[in-house]
Amino acid sequence: MKPNTILAALMLLSGSTQVWAAPAPVSEAANNPTPGSIEQRIAQLERMMKTRNLLQIELQQQLNLLQDEVSQVRGVTEEQSYKLEKVLQRQRELYQEIENRVSKVYDQSNTASATAVNPADASQALSNDLSENEAYDRAVALIMQDKRYDAAIPEFQSFLTTFPNSVYIPNAHYWLGQLLSIKNDDNNALVHFKKVVEQFPDSNKRPDAMLKLGALYEKLEKTDLAKQILNTLISEYPSTTAAKLATERLAKI
Structure with missing residues (x-):
């Protein structure tokens, strides 16, 4: 064999070896991912799950x-x-x-008089008779200080008999009406309240006596009389506390 022929054969053998050793196509590598890329995706999913769990815990804490x-x-x-x-x-x-017991709070410093009057009217509501004042004060003290309501009743009754012309007469009738109401002696209580209303138009106790009359009439189921006296009270003494209470009572009748 000629030397040139031998040389050509060797070159062909060498070229075929290089072709057989060529790398696989790119598309084939893509279909077979490396282990490293799968681990990265798993790690990313784990991070996402962890973040979501943390958010859920935070929301639960806020809730x-x-x-x-x-x-x-x-x-x-x-x-x-x-x-x-x-x-x-x-x-x-x-x-x-x-x-049930008293119609007003007596806040005057001189409790001896114990009459619910304005200071401007004091000269007209006080007596110059010392024994008269003492008798009235003693009866009132049984109510305001001692709370001996039963004992106060005969004291006021005696006062009405002993001092029939006293300036305290309307107050005494009013207190008797109050005390008898406490004892549920409604008919006799009515008598005393009516005397204040009918016989003493200038008395400061008159609006309160009218309110008490209305309450007693309602209690005795004399509704028409109750409405009548309460409406009169509101008409004649519109700015008083008694009138306000009368308005409330009328709304419930």
Whole structure:
């Protein structure tokens, strides 16, 4: 064999070897991903799950805080409502006690007179007779200081007999009406309240006596008389506390 022929054969063999050792196409590599890329995707998913779990925990904590705040607000509201109801109940009890026993709070420094009059009218409501003042003061003290209501009744009755022309006569009738009302002696209480209303038009006790009359008439189921006296009270003494109470009572009849 010629040398040139041998050389050509060797070159062909060398070229075929290089072709057989060529790398695989790019598309084939894409269909078979490396282990490193799968691990990265798994790690990314884990991070996403972890982030979502953290957000859920944070939202749950915020929800728990809101629920606690709502519970606290509800508790405060219920407590305030309870306290308010207790205050209102106490006010009703105090009003009932005043309604049953006395018509006004006597806040004058001179409790000896114990008459609910304005300072400007004091000269017309006080007597110059020392024994008369003492008798009246003693009867009033049994109510205002000693709370001896049963004992006060004969004291006022004796006062009416002993001092028939006293300036305290309308007050004495009014107190007797109050005391007899406490004892549920409604008919005799009516007599004394009516005397204040009918015989003493200038007395400062007249509007209160009218209010008491209305209450007694209502209690005795004399509704027409109750409405009549209460409307008269409102008409004649519109700016008084008695008139306001009469308005409230009329609304319930």
